[in-house]
């Protein structure tokens with residue numbers, strides 16, 4: 001069959017979904033070929049919005065260059081730069097100073113030769129930020145690495161990992177790596193969790209319950225008060241991933257654990273530096289004996305290079321700023337901004353149970369994802385569009401990440417673009 005004929009006979013790119021290409025076709029590799037055909041079709045139709053290179057920092061107004069070379073000025077609702085520290089001048093200066101002092105890369109595993117004085121400083125700054133005696137911090141080169149390393153070194157074969165149904169992929173992957181038995185409980189449902197714990201607690205095995213401060217697809221808070229109580233009642237351990245909430249939630253930015261006053265009961269607190277800190281990397285905060293153990297047994301730490309020094313310097317400065325009045329002002333602004341955007345969207349589109357600076361707009365049918373992302377970009381807005389497997393089948397969402405740096409006009413424009421899109425793509429209420 002000629003190339004032209006083959007193209008005519010294959011379904012349009014909007015009829016394909018991503019999971020169609022994730023099963024092996026054995027030796028003939030046809031899934032890889034079909035995936036590339038799908039990608040070529042999207043590019044040819046000029047609907048390709050993935051990996052669009054940014055020409056500017058992650059500020060509320062950005063410029064990007066699409067795959068055919070056309071440049072667009074966009075209002076940015078797709079970045080985790082929640083508090084604007086990725087491009088804060090003091091953070092940039094601190095990173096430059098660290099670059100001058102220590103060079104570009106750590107060029108070694110933290111346990112062997114990759115630990116620098118600046119890493120120790122970050123560990124100490126984070127430990128005193130949380131402020132509990134006898135606790136410490138272990139650093140990882142990503143938040144993903146922190147979760148897989150922590151879960152898989154804490155849980156061994158025969159133990160249990162009990163995950164909220166909406167858990168991030170890194171917690172699920174860590175649970176799979178651990179070779180423990182995995183149980184899932186209905187999202188935020190402490191009674192469901194209790195039923196699981198009641199059953200497995202008879203076996204006298206180690207049990208780790210994993211939850212998040214803010215859920216990155218639903219945008220709601222973890223039901224930490226009830227979940228921590230139930231977990232402790234059954235003698236299990238609890239991990240709280242504060243990836244999307246550290247420096248933002250709680251009176252002083254310690255996360256949702258601070259807001260619900262459960263920090264002292266949490267066994268493992270996970271943070272990422274790729275979001276409110278504006279850098280990259282991850283950490284776990286826990287009792288010192290556990291930290292010492294993780295430093296040796298978390299494989300993603302042992303077999304991966306230490307955080308690069310410049311980013312580490314920038315993160316220390318971001319933490320210093322966030323711990324003071326700058327952080328207080330930004331925390332207030334991001335919450336006001338998120339509340340304002342929610343008030344503009346409420347009753348017009350389905351925003352689920354969002355309660356935070358992550359606002360999902362549920363549009364359902366994943367085949368609309370590509371045309372919708374393209375439509376919004378051409379209207380001048382950049383959002384994060386998520387489809388299966390990142391969310392449930394036919395529960396695709398547009399995610400709007402609100403930051404402390406957005407202004408009223410940008411928030412109003414954002415709501416208008418989303419409401420227009422809901423009419424055009426038929427997902428309004």
Ligand SMILES: Cc1ncc(COP(=O)(O)O)c(C=O)c1O
Nearest residue numbers: 142143144168170216243272274
């Ligand atoms: C809840 C959660 N945990 C962990 C991670 C991984 O963090 P990182 O991107 O810093 O590796 C993410 C990333 O988005 C996340 O949403």
